[in-house]
Amino acid sequence: MTRMSIDEQVALLMQGTEYGDETLRRTMEAELRERLQEGRPLRVYLGVDPRTSDLHLGHTVPLRKLRQFQDLGHETILVIGTFTALVGDPSGHLMGRALMSPEEVEANARTYAEQAFRVLDPEKTIIRYNAEWLSRLTFGDLIRLASHFTVQQFLARESFSARLDIGDPIFLHELFYPLMQGYDAVALQADVQIGGTDQLFNIVVAGRKLQEAFGQRPQVAILLPLLPGTDGVRKMSKSLGNHIPLNTTPEDMFGKVMSIPDEVMPTYFKLLTRYPPQRIAAIEQGLREGTLHPRDVKMELAREIVSIFFGEEAAERAEAHFRTVFQERAYPEEMPTFPLSRPQPLVDLLVLTGMAPSRSEARRLIRQGGVRLDGETLSEVETIIQVDRPRVLQVGRRRFMRLVPAEPE
Structure with a gap:
């Protein structure tokens, strides 16, 4: 175990957490302190659903927190949601998640674990797949799990209530997800679970309640905010184009x-x-x-x-x-970004990026020496632009665009 004091450990492990409720935050901090004072390695886990194979920095936020527990000498478990991913977590989504096949989940799970080890120490990480225990539950088991909750509890969640308000469907299988994730905590007999703020219901309500029902001490919830993307406003997401991928240069x-x-x-x-x-x-x-x-x-x-x-x-x-x-070339530190998926004629690129209002204006700018790439003047109208690394396209003195390689589909 670490030589850090209990106060230092609590400060580190609670750093960056967000609960949306000060009373809940104080409760979780007090429970964490209580368990640390027992002087034993805690069982700490992070569950991830491999619904994508391409991770970005936003995905690494809970991994970084798990690594902190790891470095402090605790037992750290990365649960790959090979069963929960079949349903998909409805948290934070205003429409139902598409069902995935077991083959898609398995393929993503392999790449997810591989990328996670860029943050975690593989020698100190226990990998578990929740199909190990969830696939063995009977229909009778599911009835018993469901008996601890009301439909009103589930429908009061923001992602469900918003869909009800606009008349969008809520499918029955989506209600199973919190039960499944909550049972993960029971199966692991977890001391601590790490997750995003969108997981509050799954971790604090479902997980802790089911552990109590099974005679276990309810887990400590370590909740982390969703990382803002490069725009600084919306959460980091590949679909929004504001992400920073791990598989890049x-x-x-x-x-x-x-x-x-x-x-x-x-x-x-x-x-x-x-x-x-x-x-x-x-x-x-x-x-x-x-x-x-x-x-x-x-x-x-x-x-x-x-x-x-x-x-x-x-x-x-x-x-x-x-x-x-x-x-050294006096470019501004902040500029818009344009992903380029294939070689593009310079004239077309100027129009696509909005740096020229028309193809004729783009040709005029090029001929007059007003277009530069990485500081070099582009004087040929027929120039083709391709990027294998970030490059800066400049028009005049004040218009800049960072060209980056587009993410593969």
């Missing part, structure tokens, strides 16, 4: 982190870095007092995040690349 990850708005930097430090609370507090104070420049802090943040996934040397190379391409 160090240079691309560095550049994308540098594109986030200054105001979300503290959130990124708390949810994505290995920094202790005291160091993050000092950074926030420096930003408030003006003793730290936001650009320098963001460079530190990008370097830390890239080093987590690619190592220190790759982070140094990515930083050097960014300085060369973006700083």
